[in-house]
Amino acid sequence: xxxxxxxxxxxxxxxxxxxxxxxxxxxxxxxxxxxxxxxxxxxxxxxxxxxxxxxxxxxxxxxxxxxxxxxxxxxxxxxxxxxxxxxxxxxxxxxxxxxxxxxxxxxxxxxxxxxxxxxxxxxxxxxxxxxxxxxxxxxxxxxxxxxxxxxxxxxxxxxxxxxxxxxxxxxxxxxxxxxxxxxxxxxxxxxxxxxxxxxxxxxxxxxxxxxxxxxxxxxxxxxxxxxxxxxxxxxxxxxxxxxxxxxxxxxxxxxxxxxxxxxxxxxxxxxxxxx
Amino acid sequence: xxxxxxxxxxxxxxxxxxxxxxxxxxxxxxxxxxxxxxxxxxxxxxxxxxxxxxxxxxxxxxxxxxxxxxxxxxxxxxxxxxxxxxxxxxxxxxxxxxxxxxxxxxxxxxxxxxxxxxxxxxxxxxxxxxxxxxxxxxxxxxxxxxxxxxxxxxxxxxxxxxxxxxxxxxxxxxxxxxxxxxxxxxxxxxxxxxxxxxxxxxxxxxxxxxxxxxxxxxxxxxxxxxxxxxxxxxxxxxxxxxxxxxxxxxxxxxxxxxxxxxxxxxxxxxxxxxx
Numbered sequence: 417x418x419x420x421x422x423x424x425x426x427x428x429x430x431x432x433x434x435x436x437x438x439x440x441x442x443x444x445x446x447x448x449x450x451x452x453x454x455x456x457x458x459x460x461x462x463x464x465x466x467x468x469x470x471x472x473x474x475x476x477x478x479x480x481x482x483x484x485x486x487x488x489x490x491x492x493x494x495x496x497x498x499x500x501x502x503x504x505x506x507x508x509x510x511x512x513x514x515x516x517x518x519x520x521x522x523x524x525x526x527x528x529x530x531x532x533x534x535x536x537x538x539x540x541x542x543x544x545x546x547x548x549x550x551x552x553x554x555x556x557x558x559x560x561x562x563x564x565x566x567x568x569x570x571x572x573x574x575x576x577x578x579x580x581x582x583x584x585x586x587x588x589x590x591x592x593x594x595x596x597x598x599x600x601x602x603x604x605x606x607x608x609x610x611x612x613x614x615x616x617x618x619x620x621x622x623x624x625x626x627x628x629x630x631x632x633x634x635x636x637x638x639x640x641x642x643x644x645x646x647x648x649x650x651x652x653x654x655x656x657x658x659x660x661x662x663x664x665x666x667x668x669x670x671x672x673x674x675x676x677x678x679x680x681x682x683x684x685x686x687x688x689x690x691x
Numbered sequence: 692x693x694x695x696x697x698x699x700x701x702x703x704x705x706x707x708x709x710x711x712x713x714x715x716x717x718x719x720x721x722x723x724x725x726x727x728x729x730x731x732x733x734x735x736x737x738x739x740x741x742x743x744x745x746x747x748x749x750x751x752x753x754x755x756x757x758x759x760x761x762x763x764x765x766x767x768x769x770x771x772x773x774x775x776x777x778x779x780x781x782x783x784x785x786x787x788x789x790x791x792x793x794x795x796x797x798x799x800x801x802x803x804x805x806x807x808x809x810x811x812x813x814x815x816x817x818x819x820x821x822x823x824x825x826x827x828x829x830x831x832x833x834x835x836x837x838x839x840x841x842x843x844x845x846x847x848x849x850x851x852x853x854x855x856x857x858x859x860x861x862x863x864x865x866x867x868x869x870x871x872x873x874x875x876x877x878x879x880x881x882x883x884x885x886x887x888x889x890x891x892x893x894x895x896x897x898x899x900x901x902x903x904x905x906x907x908x909x910x911x912x913x914x915x916x917x918x919x920x921x922x923x924x925x926x927x928x929x930x931x932x933x934x935x936x937x938x939x940x941x942x943x944x945x946x947x948x949x950x951x952x953x954x955x956x957x958x959x960x961x962x963x964x965x966x
Contacts, residue, residue, distance in 0.1 A: 476889040499781035506774035507785045508820065514783065545783065600965050607958050614751040614954045621963055679889045683882050688896055690875050 419459050420449040422669035425662055431648045437639035439631055439650070444595035446652040449662065456661040460500065463664035468504040470671035471541055475509040477676045478539040481585045484667065485544045487553070487637075488592030489630060490620040491602035492653050494545050497592065500660040501667060502543075511536050514545040527551045527569070528576055538584060548573055549589075552637050557629045570640040577646040587646035588670050590663055591638060592653040596627055694734050695724040697944035700937055706923045712914035714906055714925070719870035721927040724937065731936040735775065738939035743779040745946035746816055750784040752951045753814040756860045759942065760819045762828070762912075763867030764905060765895040766877035767928050769820050772867065775935040776942065777818075786811050789820040802826045802844070803851055813859060823848060824864075827912050832904045845915040852921040862921035863945050865938055866913060867928040871902055 428449060431437045450456035474480060486494045498512060513534040522530045528548055536542025552573070556566045577587055603624070606616035623630065642648035649666055653659045703724060706712045725731035749755060761769045773787060788809040797805045803823055811817025827848070831841045852862055878899070881891035898905060917923035924941055928934045 472886070476886075495781070495783055498783050502782055504778075505782070506770070507777055507780070507782045507787045507818070508770055508773050508789065510782045510787075512782045512785075543782070604960060604965060607960050607963070610953055610955070611747070611751075613956060613958065616956070616958060618958070618963065621965075624965075678885050680885065681888060681891070683888065683891060683893070685879060685882050688882070688893065690879060690896075 417452060417455045419462075420665070422665055422672075425449055425665040426649070426669060429649045429651055429662060429666070431638045431642040431650055433642050433644050433647060435639075437635060437642070439593070439635040439638070442593055442650050442652070444593045444598065444652050445654040447655065447658060450655075450658040453655070453657050456655075456657045460657070460661040460664050463661070463668045464501060464504045466668050467501065467664065467671060468506070470668070470674070470676070471505050471509045473676045473678065474541065474671070474674070475539045477679055479584065479676065480674055481536040481538050482541045482671065482674075483536055483544065483580070483585050483587045484541065485547045485549070485587065485589040486592065487547060487549050487590070487634075488653060489594055489599060489627075490617075490623060491599050491606070492592035492594040493656055493659055494592065496656055497590070497660060497663055498543055498545060500656075501664045502541075505541070509539065510541050510543065512543045512545060515547055515550060528572070532576075535580060535585060548576075549637055549641070552641075553630065553633045554623070556633050556636075557626055570636075573641055574643055574646075577641075577643065581645035586670060586674065588667060589642075589646060589648045590666075591634060591648055591650045592659065593650050594653040596624075598654045599624065692727060692730045694737075695940070697940050697947075700724060700940040701924070701944060704924045704926055704937060704941070706913045706917040706925055708917050708919050708922060710914075712910060712917070714868070714910040714913070717868055717925050717927070719868045719873065719927050720929040722930065722933060725930075725933040728930070728932050731930075731932045735932070735936045735939050738936070738943045739776060739779045741943050742776065742939065742946060743781070745943075745949070745951070746780050746784045748951045748953065749816065749946070749949070750814045752954055754859065754951065755949055756811040756813050757816045757946065757949075758811055758819065758855070758860050758862045759816065760822045760824065760862065760864040761867065762822060762824050762865070762909075763928060764869055764874060764902075765892075765898060766874050766881070767867035767869040768931055768934055769867065771931055772865070772935060772938055773818055773820060775931075776939045777816075780816070784815055786815055786817045787820060788817065790822055790825060803847070807851075810855060810860060823851075824912055824916070827916075828905065828908045829898070831908050831911075832901055845911075848916055849918055849921075852916075852918065856920035861945060861949065863942060864917075864921060864923045865941075866909060866923055866925045867934065868925050869928040871899075873929045874899065 486497055488494055502510065531548040552566055552569050555561050581587055603620060606612045638648045638650060651659055651662050749757065761772060763769055777785065806823040827841055827844050830836050856862055878895060881887045913923045913925060926934055926937050
């Protein structure tokens with residue numbers, strides 16, 4: 417079985433910048449590009465290897481940073497994505513920032529302050545497990561900020577990401593698109609499986625009760641913040657394996673697209689004294 | 692072939708706290724516990740899996756942090772150790788701090804300021820690629836600080852590590868013990884192999900010229916800072932595979948020794964409404 421090309425995967429899952437976006441037209445159980453699970457796992461393994469090679473190159477050249485933003489409802493698979501897509505990447509060249517409810521000090525600043533602080537430096541892949549997009553998701557749905565303030569944020573975020581992108585940070589954003597039914601199954605697993613119990617938070621059910629509001633907020637977020645310089649990819653997330661395979665393919669494409677080459681300082685053995 | 696027990700590995704490589712330490716009595720090419728390379732690789736793979744499981748447990752319980760300090764001369768294998776021992780650990784539960792020459796701001800503080808700032812929080816494994824020990828190694832050998840100041844640091848470091856250990860941080864320290872000859876081979880590889888060239892720094896040869904001074908500084912460091920609460924392990928590093936296998940065994944033992952258990956908040960399915 418041949419792998420779907422990177423182009424195919426990108427085109428199927430991207431939210432095209434500047435276009436209207438309808439989340440209901442996307443199937444969270446979509447298996448078209450990866451019909452076979454075993455094959456998807458093989459694709460992932462290969463791509464994870466290439467991602468690792470390119471991460472080394474990124475580290476060696478110290479010219480660019482890559483920022484991977486991951487958003488999704490509870491149980492959509494943010495941690496699982498990080499674990500699997502970067503399974504072969506050394507932790508030495510990565511940073512992972514999991515954004516939680518802001519602290520008092522963070523709240524005393526504008527909402528992008530803590531985000532800017534966590535942007536990866538050159539040479540690194542930085543992963544955001546949740547991100548500044550919470551400020552137009554949960555904050556919007558629960559009314560933690562006035563609607564006029566939230567309304568301004570889409571443009572502010574686009575400008576912020578443009579600034580980063582003009583300064584050497586390649587940004588790729590993944591919305592893990594999980595179905596309502598699949599979330600129910602996964603939340604129940606968190607109660608019944610001993611190794612998952614610690615992950616269950618009864619408050620997750622409150623978010624689940626507001627599912628349509630969250631979906632609307634996700635839709636707005638994707639439509640208004642998928643840009644040429646920081647596109648949103650909406651990844652079907654009901655199947656963990658296919659989710660990982662799709663993200664790895666896209667990320668591999670992004671890394672290869674940086675066009676980095678191994679630095680050669682031009683040293684020769686005979687220039688040095690090894691006695 | 693049976694694996695050497697964790698106890699055997701610890702006892703062979705630990706620098707017993709409070710005892711005199713003679714670096715020349717340790718063989719950088721020691722293969723006694725792992726005579727067979729393939730077998731060492733298998734041990735590593737198994738132990739890396741167990742390390743990952745325990746890292747999950749660490750993250751789930753949020754009670755303890757583990758700080759792994761790695762020191763060694765150039766090419767001793769600090770990056771390779773991190774890559775291989777944590778090959779199966781998700782980056783979400785780890786932090787890696789590579790200490791470089793201090794910045795102006797760092798120099799304006801005491802030498803432990805930047806170190807304290809990088810200590811992993813509860814739930815995390817934090818790795819130091821170099822550490823505060825540079826302040827009694829290169830700083831001592833090159834005279835970057837007055838000898839009286841360096842002399843005070845051993846006790847200061849012990850007290851600092853004691854403080855951390857009393858506050859939930861388990862500290863394990865590995866000195867990668869590389870032979871002079873093997874370093875020569877590896878430095879040459881950095882010049883001749885295209886993927887390694889970026890790692891070569893002509894200044895590394897200056898350190899090499901002061902090898903005996905560095906070895907003396909390492910010996911002092913190990914002797915004076917191997918404590919009950921933060922022991923030094925001196926790992927033969929001429930063989931990469933055996934080095935990884937030994938470190939993974941010891942680290943596995945440390946993690947298992949924490950005695951953590953999966954939290955059970957006691958939720959039941961029937962307590963919640965999943966409609």
